[in-house]
Amino acid sequence: MRRKEIVLSQNMNVGSTAAENDDYFLKECFFDHPAKTELEDMNSPKCFALGSTGIGKTALLKKIADENDQANFIDLREVSMTFISNSDVIRFIYSMDVSLDLFFQALWKHVLLIEYIRLAFRVGSEDKSRTILSTIKDQFRRDQTRQEALAYLENYSNRFWVTFDESFREVEQALSEKINADFGGELEKFRFNAGFVQTLGKIKKQQLQARLKQVVDGDLLSELARLTATLAEYSNQKGLPPVRILVDGLDDQWVSEKLKYQLIKALIEALKGLKKIRNLKVIVSLRSDVLERVIQETRHDGFQTEKYEDYFLRIKWSSSQLQELINSRINYLFRSKYDSQNIFLIDLFPDRINKKRPFEFILERSLFRPRDIISFLNACFRTSNDKSKLSVSEVLKAERVYSEERKSALIEEWSSVFPGLEAMLKYFSGKQGSFIVGNLLTSRLLDDLIEAFAEQEEFLKDPVYLFVDRTYSKRGASDDAILDIARALLQSMHLTGIIGLNTHKEEPIHWFFKEQKPVPETSITPEARARVHPMLHSALAIH
Secondary structure: OOOOOOOOOOOOOOOOOOHHHOHHHHHHHOOOOHHHHHHHOOOOOOOEEEEOOOOOHHHHHHHHHHHOOOEEEEEHHHOOOHHHHOOHHHHHHHHOOOOOHHHHHHHHHHHHHHHHHHHHOOOOOHHHHHHHHHHHHHHOOOOHHHHHHHHHHHHHOOOOOOOHHHHHHHHHHHHHHHHHHHHHHHHHHHHHOOOHHHHOOHHHHHHHHHHHHHHHHOOHHHHHHHHHHHHHHHHHHHOOOOEEEEEEOOOOOOOOHHHHHHHHHHHHHHHHHHHHOOOEEEEEEEEHHHHHHHHHHHHHHOOOHHHHHHHEEEOOOOHHHHHHHHHHHHHHHHHOOOOOOOOOHHHHOOOOEOOEOHHHHHHHOOOOOHHHHHHHHHHHHHHOOOOOOOOHHHHHHHHHHHHHHHHHHHHHHOOOOOOOHHHHHHHHOOOOOEEEHHHHOOHHHHHHHHHHHOOOHHHHHOHHHHHHHHHHHHHOOOHHHHHHHHHHHHHHHHHHOOEEEEOOOOOOOEOHHHHOOOOOHHHOOOOOEEEEOHHHOOOOOOO
8 A cells, every 4th residue: 555645736746758858767767678789789780770760769779879889870950961962072073973982982881991990900099090000010910902992091090099080080081082173174163153054065064074973983892891801800800898988869850951861871771881891780770751851862872671681670669658658657656755656657547548458548549659658647647736636628628739749749750751631630630540441532632722722832842742742733633643652642641651451451550650661652452441540530520
């Protein structure tokens, strides 16, 4: 029996929705998710922690970094990378339609190899940098091939201890010096004449492109491949301890939007080549929506996610895992206040909410992510009124606040992929929570979508609107065109987790956040059933 009755207050919370601000609870209540073991495993190819925002990627990476001596957590949000976006040389190369893909791959390999050397040999000074290079060279003193490979490191023999962004800057500066030396005149004209590229004749532009490609592609990638093989051999011979480099913040504005997706694609490519170093594991957190945008932006380069599926670990949570995580946080919150008594979610909520058990009610309104459960519970605390238990009316009031918060968060989360998501959500506002796809197939679908997208200029950049506009221009409001438009709309909404789809009567509703696989377009037939996620029912006034 309790010796002291608990009291809920509005300033209580069970953690922050952002892992970077949640150290207090992460340290004491970390849930040992199986994904952590898989990511830590040096023999596992899984190196991208993939999932939606709030799924726990940053928490996993932080925990791995804390538990391993030779590990470094790199938050790109804290790294100054604006010099790449502001580089006249980079902008000049792009304006000439010359791909920077190989250069960006080399850029990542360089900085990751330098970071590997710094961590593997515990380099903390210029003197130690020089000593390490001499040690490695001495190991291969009779191997001319390895000596040639190590010649690349001569230029950085006193720089192994520099910061991550400084390594980036060094490679960019080396490229800038080469371009300035070979294209100084053209680069000067580009700087002072915004229309310089348009003034070039076809043949002149082709000649410049060929010369630029030769300099940009160069021998850097092949030199780094030889260096990687040499370091791999050295580490295997010496039995060096595991080194882990953890990269977070790719999803944020660490570099300009124009370059970000090219750089992420190059990172995915680069990590394949680093697998030869068996005591190096680079672990990267990446949002699902950002990967989708990478695919959109680089599809013309032949980028296909199927080739890299072995490297992606799609993080998922079960009902029991989420319940254990939230109970751990609740228990920790109250333990110090109430004589170490065990207090769980069931102790704070009414027995039933709309005929459902409390956790079942909350889970149904989540995308099976820790962030959703934490947000819901914090919203409930804000409605509490110094009582020992929440009432049904307080929980339902919290649900309305939570639903609005989740709607705004989803719009923000997916804005780079679907800038018109707010318009698409508006289309479903006030409608039924579950409906047959065939019910959408009227000319009203076209009219309502165009009206919603037209509300803001930014919405007109959305791929769904572009598809609607293109389809209507070619085929008008024919039955086939309306079906294709409905499919594009539902596929996009399914990807965000807003819509669940049932394409076969005998199967349950298919949610992307559970299956991590999109529903094929051809499976969305007029007989299929769609369901708006209960998380948004309140915010969208869904019946």
